[in-house]
Amino acid sequence: MMKYKKILILFSVLLISFTCDIYAQKATYRIAKMKYNGGGDWYSNKTSLPNLINFCNQNLQTDIQTEEEIIEPSSPEIFSFPFVHLTGHGNIVFSGADVSNLRKYLLSGGFLHIDDNYGLDKFIRKEMKKVFPELDFVELPFSHPIYHQKYDFPNGLPKIHEHDGKPSQGFGLIYEGRLVCFYSYECDLGNGWEDQAVHKDPEHVRLQALKMGANIITYAFTHY
DSSP, rough: OOHHHHHHHHHHHHHHHHHHHHHHHHHOOOOEEEBBBBSSOTOOOTHHHHHHHHHHHHOOOOOOSSSSSSEEEEETGGGGGGGGEEEEEEOOOOOOHHHHHHHHHHTTOOOEEEESSSSSOOOOOOOOHHHOOOOEEEOOOSSSSGBBSBBBBBTTSOOOSOSSSSOOEEEEEETTTTTEEEEEESSSSHHSSSSSHHOOOHHHHHHHHHHHHHHHHHHHHHHH
């Protein structure tokens, strides 16, 4: 009898192990924040992506790994992420290896979302020109599909924080008809994704930011 109990216990352990292996192999999305050189605060908005991920998993039934990951532009691991988010306030510098790898990533179906956290603009435009010297950022019309996924934004990007009295603008790099990079400018979209206690934004403003973020992720996952 003891022998059979041991066999049953062993079988149960193997079954649990097999079930866990199957679960671990379940296809899930992973998204990452980009760590770049140059001294800029790539690490800003610490609660943004985790909150956006939770919002998408709850409201869009996506299956995104709940914790953001950190990726450098030159890393071969970048190809594991369908969506990479870049933000900050200051300087950013791409090396030759960064430029080459990031271009390959975007041309192979990857998607980059750049969110100007106020102060990034003059640096990121110059660096992205290294990645795509043949392209310029173009402002996307309000009719662009990125504004009309599950959530409808007929007037484009919502305005989360005010800085210079400028309107929010959404720019894109479009390669052979495909939007490979979306750049949210004068919007502070990522600030709206943060915990409410960080910036104390009204809940309806945070909700608008999260909905727009969900649109960007949906677009990235379906247009590659």
